[in-house]
Amino acid sequence: DVKVTQSSRYLVKRTGEKVFLECVQDMDHENMFWYRQDPGLGLRLIYFSYDVKMKEKGDIPEGYSVSREKKERFSLILESASTNQTSMYLCASSSPIEAGQGHEQYFGPGTRLTVT
Amino acid sequence: GENVEQHPSTLSVQEGDSAVIKCTYSDSASNYFPWYKQELGKRPQLIIDIRSNVGEKKDQRIAVTLNKTAKHFSLHITETQPEDSAVYFCAARGRGRRALTFGSGTRLQVQP
Numbered sequence: 001d002v003k004v005t006q007s008s009r010y011l012v013k014r015t016g017e018k019v020f021l022e023c024v025q026d027m028d029h030e031n032m033f034w035y036r037q038d039p040g041l042g043l044r045l046i047y048f049s050y051d052v053k054m055k056e057k058g059d060i061p062e063g064y065s066v067s068r069e070k071k072e073r074f075s076l077i078l079e080s081a082s083t084n085q086t087s088m089y090l091c092a093s094s095s096p097i098e099a100g101q102g103h104e105q106y107f108g109p110g111t112r113l114t115v116t
Numbered sequence: 117g118e119n120v121e122q123h124p125s126t127l128s129v130q131e132g133d134s135a136v137i138k139c140t141y142s143d144s145a146s147n148y149f150p151w152y153k154q155e156l157g158k159r160p161q162l163i164i165d166i167r168s169n170v171g172e173k174k175d176q177r178i179a180v181t182l183n184k185t186a187k188h189f190s191l192h193i194t195e196t197q198p199e200d201s202a203v204y205f206c207a208a209r210g211r212g213r214r215a216l217t218f219g220s221g222t223r224l225q226v227q228p
Contacts, residue, residue: 031214040125042205042220050214058215059117090159105216107159
């Protein structure tokens with residue numbers, strides 16, 4: 001059974017703080033993703049990683065960075081939190097995507113971040 | 117990049133009726149189309165997916181159809197039950213891309 005866990009379910013931070021969100025998966029997946037979920041906007045990809053130390057920008061990377069030092073762990077960093085980064089953050093992982101194939105993404109429980 | 121549009125944003129049906137959710141995509145090279153269900157307070161989970169070499173796929177009460185010419189795909193739920201109430205997301209993955217692009221979601225409410 002795939003397990004994707006996130007470090008916090010709820011987080012409250014102040015504007016300007018540096019924020020770390022951590023995600024851990026136990027299925028030896030190569031791919032890991034960070035999304036933010038906002039009402040009416042669906043799931044928007046912030047960053048993803050397809051291997052240790054490898055990363056690619058998603059659709060909304062501004063204001064965020066990521067770190068993947070170990071295969072099982074993918075961190076999202078808000079360098080200087082702002083109120084417009086208040087959102088639900090979801091991590092996901094999947095096995096490699098081969099040509100013509102698609103693989104299920106397994107999501108974590110989410111972290112609801114509030115920036116005041 | 118890929119753009120996925122999803123309609124309607126909310127859908128209310130009576131128990132036992134059918135529900136249809138539609139998505140369009142922009143990248144004609146996209147080849148994988150999954151649907152995720154997110155119950156209230158829970159994480160999204162894959163319920164069905166379809167690849168571009170198939171026009172239709174069924175799994176019990178749910179089915180997905182794909183029209184590559186028109187670049188749209190749909191989720192069909194028959195004999196809806198209260199436990200089908202959730203937010204449903206469609207997604208598409210372009211050829212050669214590693215990531216999915218998700219639609220904006222449809223909140224389905226099944227009235228008992």
